[in-house]
Amino acid sequence: MAAEEPLIIRNKDEMRNWSRSMRAQGKTIGLVPTMGYLHKGHISLINEAHQHAQLIVVSIYVNPGQFSTSEDLSSYPSDFNGDLQKLMSVNGGVDVVFNPYDLYDYGSKRENECLEKRDKEVSCLEEKGGGHETWIRVENLEKGLCGKSRPLFFRGVATVVSKLFNIVEPDVALFGKKDYQQWRIIRRMVRDLDFAVRVIGSEIVREDNGLAMSSRNVYLSPEERQKALSISRSLSKAKHAAEEGEVNCKKLQDSIVLAIEEAGGKVDYAEIVDQESLEAVEEIKDPVVICVAAWFGKARLIDNIEINDWKP
Amino acid sequence: MAAEEPLIIRNKDEMRNWSRSMRAQGKTIGLVPTMGYLHKGHISLINEAHQHAQLIVVSIYVNPGQFSTSEDLSSYPSDFNGDLQKLMSVNGGVDVVFNPYDLYDYGSKRENECLEKRDKEVSCLEEKGGGHETWIRVENLEKGLCGKSRPLFFRGVATVVSKLFNIVEPDVALFGKKDYQQWRIIRRMVRDLDFAVRVIGSEIVREDNGLAMSSRNVYLSPEERQKALSISRSLSKAKHAAEEGEVNCKKLQDSIVLAIEEAGGKVDYAEIVDQESLEAVEEIKDPVVICVAAWFGKARLIDNIEINDWKP
Known part of the structure; x- marks a missing residue:
């Protein structure tokens, strides 16, 4: 009702x-x-x-x-x-x-x-x-x-x-x-x-395919919407990599940038930062969050994933 | 009680x-x-x-x-x-x-x-x-x-x-x-x-002699306290001058600076500004306030006077 x-x-x-x-x-x-x-x-x-x-x-x-x-x-x-x-x-x-x-x-x-x-x-x-x-x-x-x-x-x-x-x-x-x-x-x-x-x-709400919900998603063509999945997928992949022992932030970031660019996106930033201070870290030692902003067509999309567990 | x-x-x-x-x-x-x-x-x-x-x-x-x-x-x-x-x-x-x-x-x-x-x-x-x-x-x-x-x-x-x-x-x-x-x-x-x-x-509360009340007045020696009266007196004089037709702000300001410096004070500023925007004015056409900051000894004193009536 x-x-x-x-x-x-x-x-x-x-x-x-x-x-x-x-x-x-x-x-x-x-x-x-x-x-x-x-x-x-x-x-x-x-x-x-x-x-x-x-x-x-x-x-x-x-x-x-x-x-x-x-x-x-x-x-x-x-x-x-x-x-x-x-x-x-x-x-x-x-x-x-x-x-x-x-x-x-x-x-x-x-x-x-x-x-x-x-x-x-x-x-x-x-x-x-x-x-x-x-x-x-x-x-x-x-x-x-x-x-x-x-x-x-x-x-x-x-x-x-x-x-x-x-x-x-x-x-x-x-x-x-x-x-x-x-x-x-x-x-x-x-x-x-x-x-x-x-x-x-x-917590972030995502479409079934992983795309983070945003009013700006309306700017995306069906094709761009598909390509934009590279953001959530690469974030998710980086999180798993950290859980498996990859704590070098440069390597993790590079893999995200690569995946988004290969999908045709333009990365504004992909950074791994402390959850509290939002200051960049080189190696994961405390809880961090990976934050990404990237353009697909005329939409600037942002997304992130927290990492609270990792293998040192 | x-x-x-x-x-x-x-x-x-x-x-x-x-x-x-x-x-x-x-x-x-x-x-x-x-x-x-x-x-x-x-x-x-x-x-x-x-x-x-x-x-x-x-x-x-x-x-x-x-x-x-x-x-x-x-x-x-x-x-x-x-x-x-x-x-x-x-x-x-x-x-x-x-x-x-x-x-x-x-x-x-x-x-x-x-x-x-x-x-x-x-x-x-x-x-x-x-x-x-x-x-x-x-x-x-x-x-x-x-x-x-x-x-x-x-x-x-x-x-x-x-x-x-x-x-x-x-x-x-x-x-x-x-x-x-x-x-x-x-x-x-x-x-x-x-x-x-x-x-x-x-409204400003003043001592009988005109000095604006301030916690920082405690820094003044008896002599400096006497000299500091030049602030309130010159402000008051400028207000009267405006009421008598002197609306040129430079002239009014100069007379204040002169009086305070003659008394041994160091003027930080003496400005005539619009009461709302606090922007400096050259000639009094709207309600203004004359604001002064000056050092006497180790005390930085401020004072001001509103001018709501003047002879154009």
Whole structure:
């Protein structure tokens, strides 16, 4: 049986008032932040949220603060009605969909006033002009992996997540470990800034063939989708190799890069890093995670695999 | 009659639990963040807090994250028992003194691990090593005025205030307008990050002779204290000049610099800026504030005066 339609809230104050009235009734609130175009990965986050909180808020907001002007903000896929249908089919349902028109406040600044002053790369938020100027930086964790090719991305993510935390005031928030660096950054931010939110990382959800679920998979042609399997397959193979005693990270990485390139992908990075610090390691001695970003056609895909057991 | 001794809380969780239990009873909470060594300026903030909230939390914490290694963290004046006495004499009292030993979490990072990696100016917090790495930047407002000579200061202030907001969860927070740039930065941060806290700026409290109250006034010899009056006097004179029709900012600034230097002070800056954007203006056309920082002996003093009326 389909669940009830969730309450749709578009206004910040209304959202906070809802949360506060629920908390006053002793209810706990779980937040699942998304950019919409929901897939099974999101649904699994919501299912997991039900384990940790009595009420579930799913936010759907494509955040201009985390896209650089050369990225795919304007073409980012969306399907709000389809998303609602999917949310109604979730076991236990979803209580609120928080879908604000715009989360940012621009003050009285004129557009060109800001454009004139631009002396560095900016996000799509700043390109539009306006007075938002507060950014959260997780200075070490944001630097490597995706941070190298997307220098504004994690600044935008940390900032919008802190806004969502302050508006929704959840007890728990769920993030997919597919975005491994993002998950670590949010956890560190919560610790460093004392947010009263428990952050839970949820395991990667894959298609039957191994492809990690992503809204950006929609960019892939059927052929590219086939070729993109080289990512999850090479990660899986490297994990097995480590379990069999290959702890030299260069060798493991080289085999991943080779496999992806042979399949026609363009590797952005393939790195083996410490699970906590995300710093590159040369030899596996502590739990690590292998993180990959690669282009297939016009889709930049990321994937990763944790290695918690290996033969020294 | 002296008020009751406030509850002293040193632990973050205990602080948040207290606030939540009070909010559950429908009480509103006002926060007055301080670094201790309280003076009449702080007391006036507390008095004002009583106008806006039913319960008052005063935090006393000298934040290593806002001092650079060349500044006066280790010698910053403190007198916890004296502070308590002063708080007990406040009309209406103070409910909680939040006095944490350390607000930062260092994770498992070893001290020298961090020192080795240092490639830029750091705060006293980072000098001690450790894993705190999340910082809030209010990118435009933090740049000018005090930000020029104290590039890490507002990063540290914004970050620690956001921590205090997340721990104390106040409805209202009070800041002195003596720290004008700080007050504007906190207001902007609250707007940009959607903190559910109303920020109130409280007017500067001065000694009878005009000297702005500051914990750092204790560094002044009686002679320097006399000379330092040149700051408030020249500000006041410039305001009158503007009211009489002098709207050329360079002329007004020059007269302030001259007066302070003649008194033996060393001017860090004397600037006339827009009250909202803190951007320098050449001619007074909108409400402005004149901000001054100057050294007398080993004390760096700041002061300011708003100009809301002028003769064009």
